[in-house]
Amino acid sequence: MCVENTPPPSGRLTRRGVLAGAAALAGTSAVLAQAASPAAASGGAPAAGRGGAGRGGDLVVEGGTLLDPATGEVTEDAVVVITGGVVRAAGSRARLGNRVPSRVPVLRAHGRWVLPGLVDSHIHLNTAAEARDAVLKGVTSARSGSTSFFQDIAVRELARQAPEQAPRLRAAGVFVTPDLGDTLLADPELAPLARLRDGVRSPEALRRVVEVNLARGADTVKTRVNERAGLPDQDPLTQVYDHEQLSAIVAAARRGGKGVLCHSYSEKGCHDAVTAGIRSLEHGAFVGERTLHEMRRRDTCFTPTLTAIAGLADSSDPVLAERGRTYLPVLKRAVLAAHELGVPLAAGTDSSGGTVDPVGGEVVLMHAAGLPALDALRTATTGAAKLLGLGSTVGRLARGYAGDVLVVDGDPLADPGVLTRPAHVVRAGFQVQAQAA
Known part of the structure; x- marks a missing residue:
């Protein structure tokens, strides 16, 4: 079965309903209502819509x-x-x-x-509470690493209406991944994909998820080339999409004027992703020299999320703890090699699950990897701003x-x-x- 003959994502009413549900899940509607209330304004708090x-x-x-x-x-x-x-x-x-x-x-x-203010180029903001916590920790601009039910789009709208409540956000919508799981419930336009025996792998299915994201207002597209490092039953060196599939995702995103960030670990996976035309490589622990040279040539950004990899070492699960201990020094060497080659670097914490790590800690780890302090700071300011398309304002x-x-x-x-x-x-x-x- 395929989705080749499924009509394109439908219009405004569906979008309005989907995003209303996302706002309810994220808790942004309640925060906006409170911020706009006369009581909030009279109490000196900046009310949404003032002026x-x-x-x-x-x-x-x-x-x-x-x-x-x-x-x-x-x-x-x-x-x-x-x-x-x-x-x-x-x-x-x-x-x-x-x-x-x-x-x-x-x-x-x-x-x-x-x-x-600092920029977190890879963070998962699912709720208004997480967004505010990020701001309190110094993150005033960010790029989403995707959410399961378009909550990041709701958080982006919260930031526009009540900027003190959330970072200025580039939203990625839902993850383009072989197994969408419960995300199939996020949007009726994704429902036809439930019929696919092999998951989201065909060019038509990949294009469909990208198109739904763009129809719901995503600013960027998130996909993967490898399995996850943070799940002990997955092998992060196993590739889930090949060069051709990644190219289909990139092409669909580009038709909508958007770039792609790609979860990656293995050298082959990194190389396939970069040569397929992604905008930024995420994690990338085992990225090799040939791929770094290609990234420099293409101006592909590297977001290593050192914070997330370092956090694995503190896991109570022995498999994850060993990965953290093994991967972190390898990733630090890759970061330094990228910097020395002139590959653009951006700081990202990969915070998720209700815990927001300070992106300042990512700057500390960039510095520990060998970057001069000013260059490390730039990964969370000017460099990250450029990646987000905000270089002239952030x-x-x-x-x-x-x-x-x-x-x-x-x-x-x-x-x-x-x-x-x-x-x-x-x-x-x-x-x-x-x-x-």
């Missing part, structure tokens, strides 16, 4: 040491002026002079370092960039570990505060 849906806040961050990841420039006694959620000016107090507005809230950062605190700010207690170039413990987080000009228990 227009998703309008940013006004804030002056003053007195800290400003770091620009793009240039490495450090500015003492700096001032960052944010209005409407956008940076209008940034630099030394002496240079800005009278360009600092009065009667605007002020965040005093004396004795601290100021840098742009990753720096300069005029016209997003008013996303991280304030930390120390020099991140001397100790990247300070990035894991933000003193203050600003998202679109709003100070984000931890909610009382």
Whole structure:
């Protein structure tokens, strides 16, 4: 059986119903309703829709040491002026002079370092609570590594309406994988795939999942070439899609103007994925030199998710713990080799399951792999922003960039570990505060 003759994904009513269900699962509707309530607005919390849906806040961050990841420039006694959620000016107090507005809230950062909010290029945000936790840990922009029922698309809409509640998000929708499992229940347009004896493997079936994702508003497409490392009964070196199948996924995504991120481990799998035209290689523990050279030639990004691999070593399952101990040093060597060849690198934690790891920890691991501290920081700022298509608006605190700010207690170039413990987080000009228990 196949899905070759199944009509294309249908229109607006189906999309509206699917995404309403995703919002209910993610809990974003309730958060938006609370944020928009008169009680929330009168209590001083930024209400969704104040001054227009998703309008940013006004804030002056003053007195800290400003770091620009793009240039490495450090500015003492700096001032960052944010209005409407956008940076209008940034630099030394002496240079800005009278360009600092009065009667605007002020965040005093004396004795601290100021840098742009961080980017997590591979995270699974299934709920509003996870999204807010990510922001509190310094993630102000992110790319989804897929969700089972389009929850990431709901989280993306939450971020647009109430930016202090969630990172700006590039959503991947549902995973393009041979066995969709319960994801078949996510959308009636996926139901015909339940008839397939061998799962989602034919060109028609692969194209179908991509098209449904795009019809539901996905910004990118997530697929895999290998089995998972985080499941002890799977072999992460076993290949599940070949070059031809991966090429079909990439072609379908490109027809919709989207790129593909690909879960990978084995060298052959990595090479097949890269030569098929993916936009970024995820995990990639055993990526080899020939594939890294191909990535450099194609400008394919490498998102190694060192945090996730390191976390396996702490598993109570002996198979997973051994994988973590074995894979991490191999992956660190691959990261350093990629950096030395000029392959673009992006930080991603692969956080999922209700636990959000600070992307600052990924920067720490990039540095431990051999990257200079500034280059490690760029994997979670300018480099990651470029991967997400946000290079002109995210990753720096300069005029016209997003008013996303991280304030930390120390020099991140001397100790990247300070990035894991933000003193203050600003998202679109709003100070984000931890909610009382």
